Amino acid sequence: MREDYLDRVIRRGRELAVLEKAADHFVSAGSPALRWIVAGAFGLLAALFPSVSAARDILMNL
Numbered sequence: 001m002r003e004d005y006l007d008r009v010i011r012r013g014r015e016l017a018v019l020e021k022a023a024d025h026f027v028s029a030g031s032p033a034l035r036w037i038v039a040g041a042f043g044l045l046a047a048l049f050p051s052v053s054a055a056r057d058i059l060m061n062l
Contacts, residue, residue, distance in 0.1 A: 015046065019039050019042045019046070023038040
């Protein structure tokens with residue numbers, strides 16, 4: 001159980017690093033607030049994607 005938890009923590013850290021890189025490349029370096037907004041939007045999309053996929057699968061089974 002402990003190893004699973006640590007693996008999830010490491011995976012989440014990598015996801016956040018990737019989101020930060022995506023935001024950095026998407027927005028110019030002159031606007032840190034906009035960079036955080038873009039990173040938050042990408043993070044929200046990544047968080048909601050499993051819910052949307054699960055809802056689609058449930059509706060397909062009905």
